[in-house]
Amino acid sequence: MGSLGEVIKKMAVGANDANAPTSVLFGTVTSVNPLEITVEQKLKLTKEFLVLTKNVKDYTVDVSMDWETGSKSLNANHSHTLNGDISVSSSAEVNPNPDNIAVNIKNEVSNNIGIETKNINLTHSHSITGRKTMTIYNGLKLNDNVILIQQQGGNNFVVLDKF
Template identity: 25%
Template structure:
């Protein structure tokens, strides 16, 4: 590598350090494999695209509920002060679950052809994170 090439690389690295990331806009052109045309200039696909689960099609477990199996569903409250509106009554317990581990899932539809997306490019320009749909 010559001196001129080394100087070019140093200048480019200095420039990249001043602006380590960049926002870009793109449009999905294919879903399999996912391909995005960036700023109507070039296409990216494969490992160059980092996609969060919200933009990938499929079912994903989101959370688990825990509780005491067979626990009561209401809580008794005593009345008072002689007024009928304060008579003894019961409240439904909001935190009562009938199973110890009740898995819940959400379905994400993923990106579709024609979706407009905003991308975050890393400093080297080798990876693009899909931030969301526009």
């Protein structure tokens, strides 16, 4: 920002143009922080002289939503198979045996194991409802071209939009 004297000079010059019509100007953002817009490569406007519209600044807005995301599916169908025979056999002799007769005990167990395919449904969607706050990122960036309207009197410039 210029000195207080420079600001007063600009205001005085603007007062002389109080009856002048509003004019439309085109400028380029030459600095973001601090904000500065150059018009016709000679007039440098600082934030003190700029009025920003929502079209050229970040802002938040509340919106109401009632929608559902698309369905997503994950194929998780799978199977496990285990094949095999289990067999157990045993024998035993009983001693003393008064008749000396061998006694054999034999056990046999067999089994075949199998597991079938399982279908698993993992389809889902999400419901989004209610009032939400969203941020709109319209802030000015370096080298953005803008349309300005010079307010009647010439002191302030409304930064209308980007182009």
